[in-house]
Amino acid sequence: MAPASTRPTSRDVAQAAGVSQAAVSLVLGDKWRGRVSATTAERVREAARDLGYRPNLAARNLRLGRTRTVLLVVPVLTTEFFAGVYTGAARVAAEHGFGVVLYPSPEGIGPARDPFASAQAALDGVIASSMAADALTAIRGDQLPLVMLDSDPEGSLGAATVNLDIADGVRQVAEHLLGLGHRDFLHLAADVPSWTFEVRARELAARVGSVAGTSVRTTRAPISIEGAQAAAEAALADPGSRVTALVCDDDKLAAGAYKAARRLGLRIPDDLSITGLDDLALATAIDPELTTVRLDAELFGEHGMRALLAVLDGRVPEEGDIPVELVVRGSTGPPGAA
Amino acid sequence: MAPASTRPTSRDVAQAAGVSQAAVSLVLGDKWRGRVSATTAERVREAARDLGYRPNLAARNLRLGRTRTVLLVVPVLTTEFFAGVYTGAARVAAEHGFGVVLYPSPEGIGPARDPFASAQAALDGVIASSMAADALTAIRGDQLPLVMLDSDPEGSLGAATVNLDIADGVRQVAEHLLGLGHRDFLHLAADVPSWTFEVRARELAARVGSVAGTSVRTTRAPISIEGAQAAAEAALADPGSRVTALVCDDDKLAAGAYKAARRLGLRIPDDLSITGLDDLALATAIDPELTTVRLDAELFGEHGMRALLAVLDGRVPEEGDIPVELVVRGSTGPPGAA
DNA sequence: CGCATGAGGTTTTACGTATAACGTCCTCTG
DNA sequence: CAGAGGACGTTATACGTAAAACCTCATGCG
Structure with a gap:
């Protein structure tokens, strides 16, 4: 033996x-x-x-010249959302005999960091979300098939893109709030340079701006409960503020806004309506439950993986953004309901 | 060219x-x-x-007979906690030129599912958390170096174990509540067969039971806000219940308990003190902020990876549980403070 | 002078797999 | 009854790398 x-x-x-x-x-x-x-x-x-x-996979990979392994680049993994994206991508991958390796970029990827240094496996392709442009070009230089998640279809160096229909989500939020009678909006925006956040600002301005007698102010905050609380508190404390609707770039920011409202003695939704975006577990844990836009992270990951498989297969990935859905809960109501 | x-x-x-x-x-x-x-x-x-x-990594791996890649098996990734474990493990791995591949077991791993089918990369070792015993033995059969996270040191088939000092966390919770004067406890337990949850029940019973005139009831719930709400509501609605302290197996269960308390008209902490375990973002998003035990998920992942590196290196991993810390916030107070 | 030594390379080999190219028989058909 | 082909294999080779074994000069030293 x-x-x-x-x-x-x-x-x-x-x-x-x-x-x-x-x-x-x-x-x-x-x-x-x-x-x-x-x-x-x-x-x-x-x-x-x-x-x-x-x-022996190493031998097989060498022989076949492919690895059936793809890299998923995400900003940070320690969030429900990107964990969901991974889960969806990995599920579709497994169905096709592929594996998914992660590259969580801690602070945004700069030229000094190499997305491949940590990817021990050889790669057949890459799915990347919200990446810095320099890392993107580094990847392109490697000639690897690439799919971009939630990024500007115009500026993606010709890579295939798969996007959530964020614009439609913001549109739904705006129309929900306008329909309730709100006119004075505050936009609590994420302090992160990313196309997906630019879309939110642009669409909100466009929708609300199309109605006479409305106003939209903007304040920026880092994506954390504490940061959002501080920014929202500062913006709302302004005595001249007549804001009745607070639109947040994501649920975490909204959670911070809840605390700010509480400290300022504002009741939700009577004095202030608040909306989020993501529909994390958080959204139903806070009181009142948060009106937000549900993004199906796993579906997003699935679509990303399917698009990459198509590219690897020499096919053209399906076009079309992934639909999102407004979920109305207790945090929004007519203004001045007191 | x-x-x-x-x-x-x-x-x-x-x-x-x-x-x-x-x-x-x-x-x-x-x-x-x-x-x-x-x-x-x-x-x-x-x-x-x-x-x-x-x-070409495949060629190098074949030549060297090792891959510098390890597998991390986690119950589900879509939680802050295990995402943090991954992040910590991956960081330490990268420092040593290793990569980490994930195997998120959707519904617990049964014999039908193969932990390696989705791991395209060849592996040097495995870090596994909360696994079913059959998958474990399958892995052992592969002779791969193995480190178990949060599992029974006695029953791990001789694998190295790395554990959080959950028992100490529960001890701190019990003493905090006993010190405030609580005598009637309800334990909202996770409906998941895992050693890490058994420890909670055992330690709570031991600590509270060591004081005269106390009682501990137990009710079980799936780990979700809705499930926890239902279970807690049912248990607390019991008219004979004199419960003043609700000890939850994790923060998500605690969030469900908040909603149950609200529906029953119980004020927190005046009528009911609630504690969690994890210290997720959730804990500071809810009102009042949750008294809970902080588990450092990333540190946990780091220790797991370090232990595996030690095993791979022929060394003996360090012994000793990872310390945890009680964080007292607004959800606990003296009983009957009304 | 004779030979060890070392600098600066090259040639060769093995890792384990997938598959192209190549052999046998044996049977069936015209 | 020749030979075409199918059934059932085998032999040989390449993938790209790391490293052992080997080679060839100078140079130093006794």
Whole structure:
């Protein structure tokens, strides 16, 4: 018996089954029909099972020149949202025999950091979200098939893009609030330079601006509950403020806004209506429950992976943004309901 | 010029620099001192840079017989906690030239699912959290070095374990509540068979039970806000209930308990003190802010990875649980403060 | 002078797999 | 009954890398 420390190879299986290594490869690769008899094939499979044989992926990858592994680049993983994106992408990948490796960029990727240094596996393609342009060009230089998530279709260096229909979500929020009678808006915006946030600002301004007698102020905050609380408190404390509707770039910012409102003695939604965007677990944990736009993160990841598979396959990925849905809960109501 | 579609190999670099492939390997592998002149080495590096050479990982892995890639098995990724574990593990891994591949087991791993099917990369080792025993033995059968997170040190088939000091956290919670004067406890327990939850129940019973005149009831719920709300509401609605302190197995359950309390008209903490465990973003988003036990997920991941690196290195991983910390906030106070 | 030593390389090999190219028989058909 | 082809394999090769083994000069030293 060979030393237990070294794993059996296809040659070991061949020897055990009394055939050549090539036959083992044919049988286990399911390419044996017409080449190997059914009884021999069964003998090979049995030997493989007995020995606990597992193909050496490194050797296979080398031989085939592909790895069936893709890289997913996300800003930070420690959020429900991107964890969901990963889960969706990984599920579709697994269905097609692919694996997904993560590259969570801690502080945005700069030229000094190499997205591939941490990806030990060789890669067949890349799905990237919200990346700095320099890292993007570094990837392009590698000639790897690339799909961009939530980024400007115009400025993506020709890469395929898969986007959530954020603009439509903001449109729904604006119309919901306008319909309730709100006229004075505050936009609590994420302090992050990313196309997905630019879209929010642009669409909100366009929708609200199309109605006479309205106003939209903007204040920026880092994406954290504390940061949002501070920014919202400062903006709302302004004595001249007549704001009745606070539109937040995401749910975390909205959670911060809740605390700001509480400290200022503003009741939600009587004195101030608040909306979020994401629909995290957070949204139903706070009181009142948050009116927000549901983004299906897993679906987003699934679409991203499907698009990449299409590119790898030489096909053209489907066009079209992923629909989002306004979920109305208790944090919005008519202004001045007191 | 070679077709742009095929990436340059070390042989291409060698040709460009006018040396042999071996020389390229020596220089780029930083093993050239005393074997190649400094000027030649520089010439090789320049050629590599010009061609945009990147070593083929599959070939390297095959040659070296190791991949510097480990698998992290987590119950679900879509939670702050396990996303944090990944982030910590990946950081330490990167520092040592390792990569981390994820295996998120959707519904607990059964024998039908193969933890390795989705891991395209060949693996050097495994870090596993809260796994079903059958998958565990499957992994053991592969002879891969294994580190278990938060699992029974006695029943881990001889694998190294890295644990958070959950018992101490529960102890701190119990003493905090006992010190405030609480005597009637309800334990809102996670409906998941896992060692880490068993520890909570055992320790709570031991601590509270050591004081005369106390009682602990238990009710179980799935780990979701809705499930927790339903279970807590049912348990608290019992007219004979004199419960003043509700100890939850994690923050998400606590968030559900908040909603149950609200619906029953119980004020927090005046009528009911509530504690959680995790210290997610959720904990400071709800009102009042949640008294909970802070688990440092990233640190947990770091320790797990360090332990695995030690095993891979033939060393013995450090012993000792990772300390946790009670964070007292507004959700706990003396009983009957009304 | 004779030979060890070391600098500066090159040639060769192995890692484990997938598959193209190549052999045997044996049977069927015209 | 010749030979075409199918059934059932085997042999040989390449993927790109790391590193062991080897080679060739100078130079130094006794």
